[in-house]
Amino acid sequence: MRSTKTPRPGEQPLLSSYHSSDDEERGRRTLRGGNRRGSPLPPTSTSSAHTPTYSHFAVPDLTTSRPTLSRRSTNQLRSRSPTSARLEAKRKYTYAAVFLVTSLVSFVVQTELASYIQHDLGWNKAYAMLYLTHGSWVFLWPLQLLFLRLQRREQSWHRFWNNHKQILRKTAQMVERQEVRVPRGMGADRSPWPYLARTTAVVTTALTVAGSSWYVAVSMTTPSDLTAIYNCSAFFAYAFSIPLLKERLRLDKMVAVFVAIIGVLVVAYGGGSSSDEAGQAGPATRFAGNIVIGIGSVLYGLYEVLYKRYACPPDGTSANRSMMFANTFGSLIGVFTVLVLWIPIPVLHVLGWETFEMPTGETASLLLISVFANMVFSGSFLVLISLTSPVLSSVAALLTIFIVAIVDWCLTGQPLEAPAILGGLLIIAAFAMLSWSTWKEMNEEERKGPVDLSSDSGDED
Numbered sequence: 001m002r003s004t005k006t007p008r009p010g011e012q013p014l015l016s017s018y019h020s021s022d023d024e025e026r027g028r029r030t031l032r033g034g035n036r037r038g039s040p041l042p043p044t045s046t047s048s049a050h051t052p053t054y055s056h057f058a059v060p061d062l063t064t065s066r067p068t069l070s071r072r073s074t075n076q077l078r079s080r081s082p083t084s085a086r087l088e089a090k091r092k093y094t095y096a097a098v099f100l101v102t103s104l105v106s107f108v109v110q111t112e113l114a115s116y117i118q119h120d121l122g123w124n125k126a127y128a129m130l131y132l133t134h135g136s137w138v139f140l141w142p143l144q145l146l147f148l149r150l151q152r153r154e155q156s157w158h159r160f161w162n163n164h165k166q167i168l169r170k171t172a173q174m175v176e177r178q179e180v181r182v183p184r185g186m187g188a189d190r191s192p193w194p195y196l197a198r199t200t201a202v203v204t205t206a207l208t209v210a211g212s213s214w215y216v217a218v219s220m221t222t223p224s225d226l227t228a229i230y231n232c233s234a235f236f237a238y239a240f241s242i243p244l245l246k247e248r249l250r251l252d253k254m255v256a257v258f259v260a261i262i263g264v265l266v267v268a269y270g271g272g273s274s275s276d277e278a279g280q281a282g283p284a285t286r287f288a289g290n291i292v293i294g295i296g297s298v299l300y301g302l303y304e305v306l307y308k309r310y311a312c313p314p315d316g317t318s319a320n321r322s323m324m325f326a327n328t329f330g331s332l333i334g335v336f337t338v339l340v341l342w343i344p345i346p347v348l349h350v351l352g353w354e355t356f357e358m359p360t361g362e363t364a365s366l367l368l369i370s371v372f373a374n375m376v377f378s379g380s381f382l383v384l385i386s387l388t389s390p391v392l393s394s395v396a397a398l399l400t401i402f403i404v405a406i407v408d409w410c411l412t413g414q415p416l417e418a419p420a421i422l423g424g425l426l427i428i429a430a431f432a433m434l435s436w437s438t439w440k441e442m443n444e445e446e447r448k449g450p451v452d453l454s455s456d457s458g459d460e461d
Helices: 014-018 021-030 071-076 082-120 126-151 157-177 193-217 223-230 233-244 251-269 274-278 283-311 319-340 344-351 361-387 390-412 418-446
Strands: 077-079 450-452
Touching: 082 126, 082 319, 082 361, 082 390, 082 418, 126 157, 126 193, 126 319, 126 344, 126 361, 157 193, 157 319, 193 223, 193 283, 193 319, 223 251, 223 283, 233 251, 233 283, 233 390, 251 390, 251 418, 283 361, 283 390, 319 361, 361 390, 390 418
Parallel strands: none
Antiparallel strands: 077 450
16 A cells, blocks of 8 residues: 655655756756745645655646756856855956956057057058057957867867857847847747847947047047047946936946046146147137047947947856857957948048058058057957946046056156146046946846856857
């Protein structure tokens, strides 16, 4: 006679020993509804007329109500606990710090070399330099692929390549849907590449127009106006983040952005040279130049937010996956630049506005280094935006004003003026305030919704 003994509360049913710890973990992540939290089993029956069987304790088939996740996907997507949230936020912030330092160093190298090439060597080809620097982004993805391949040399190329394509495709679907979980069916098999092609065209156009405005306005207005107005893009990045990224109006962020802009104004106008510079351009020309650079400042802030909104994985995506896709999208920007944005070069040459001339000798060598430095800066900056926010990245970029001033001091021996030091300290204070605010926000976001815990480095079944 079979036993009909009902398990007492807290007592495991007899057949629970058939469940491996992995099955328990899978059930814990898959089941929803009225079951006890942390238990993969249905509620214990209290009827003595029902005999427990193995099928009674098996994980139920939920395919009729929701897509079934594989064991690997359930291992990669978990509900957040405070501990895992803090660890993921810390990992993102650590990577962001590394790429921040990388971006600052590479930007200083690019700026100093570009200035030397244009002013000392006489190769003043603004749009050609813009085309070369943005076109160099095309190498971001191949270099990333090489790095990943060196990490996973034990895999066959066929398996490595298929896994890499699958990761990129899944991440692109996450970007398009703005969801960490991409369920099977419901259009999940649709290719995400047409969406990315449209997004690349819009984002690259905004970036190119913003970058070109600098070169157009540089001969129309004063360097102080140019620096002050263009770097107000941090304010516009925050302004666009509110409607596009659903950013909340936070007092600490508003104060940080305001302090950063004050710091830029102090650096730009505190040296007492603005009156001398004003004489170099007439009032009408200077006003027109300020309008042009103002449009560029707005568009650069818009570019950063558009990239974050439409080309970055959603909150909850693992840091590795976010970094991988940032460099991939950077390569797409480079492809669009190379294939499309060459068109103005012959037009400018025919009109006589910028005569095309191939660089040679020392100019070519230094230009190659400058272009490479820009590629490193741009890839790092895209990763920084993806891991944090456009506002923090914009204010972080303002640190380069102070760093470039220090480097110039070291190279030329001309000491820093008091306004430059004061403005630099204000920018640093603003960055520290914004970093703390962003850290708190990242911890809050990491506690919400599902979290992607996949390694994203190669294995996807």
